[in-house]
Amino acid sequence: MPFKQEIGDVEGIHKLKEVISDLHYRNAMDVE
Numbered sequence: 001m002p003f004k005q006e007i008g009d010v011e012g013i014h015k016l017k018e019v020i021s022d023l024h025y026r027n028a029m030d031v032e
Helices: 002-031
Strands: none
């Protein structure tokens, strides 16, 4: 079902955002 695929995409995007924010946080810590 396509609906389940959409849920998977949303979860993937959410995890991707977490990874990006984590990398951004680490970079900010390195700068200071």
